[in-house]
Amino acid sequence: MKPLRKVIRMIDPNGQPVVKVPLANTELFATVDSASYDKLIETGISSNWNFNKASPENSGYVRCALNGSRVCVARLIVQAKPRENVHYLNDDTLDLRIENLYVEKGQSKRAWLLWDISE
Numbered sequence: 001m002k003p004l005r006k007v008i009r010m011i012d013p014n015g016q017p018v019v020k021v022p023l024a025n026t027e028l029f030a031t032v033d034s035a036s037y038d039k040l041i042e043t044g045i046s047s048n049w050n051f052n053k054a055s056p057e058n059s060g061y062v063r064c065a066l067n068g069s070r071v072c073v074a075r076l077i078v079q080a081k082p083r084e085n086v087h088y089l090n091d092d093t094l095d096l097r098i099e100n101l102y103v104e105k106g107q108s109k110r111a112w113l114l115w116d117i118s119e
Contacts, residue, residue, distance in 0.1 A: 007047055009034065018097060023062065024050040030062045032096040036077045040064075049073060051094070059093050078103050 005022035008029070012018045017034040028051050032040075041047060045064055052070070053060030063070045074086045074093075078101050085106045088095060 007037075012097075016097070021047055021049050021062075023094075024048060026051050028094060030073065030094050030096050032073070032077070033098050036096070036098055040073070040076060045073075045076065059091070061093050062096060074101055077101060 007022070008020040010018060010020065012031070018031050019034055019037040020029040020031055021037070022029055030049060030051075045066065049062055049064045050070075051060050052063050062073045064073050064076075065071075066076075072086065074080075074088075074096055077096055077098060078086055080086050080103050083105060084103045087102050087104060089100050089102065092100070
């Protein structure tokens with residue numbers, strides 16, 4: 001088994017602390033603000049994330065394992081509830097910085113496992 005690549009902590013062009021998380025089996029990285037990343041890790045989420053791209057017309061999503069299921073990291077960061085969709089302001093699904101994510105009411109394609117990281 002290949003060793004996990006390490007996350008990279010840095011400052012983004014706006015002067016904000018971010019974490020670049022390597023995505024399993026790719027050369028890609030997800031970018032997430034440091035506070036959100038630290039909160040996920042503190043609550044038990046592994047930093048072993050992957051990029052799920054089902055088809056060429058699909059932009060793909062960053063996922064992680066949670067209680068035996070694969071969940072969308074963006075949904076965890078914004079604490080999206082059932083029937084809420086997460087959108088990306090810049091359309092980059094690898095950009096998980098909180099200021100790039102927003103939630104709208106609507107039917108999600110799948111009822112994702114909910115997990116409250118606010119506790």
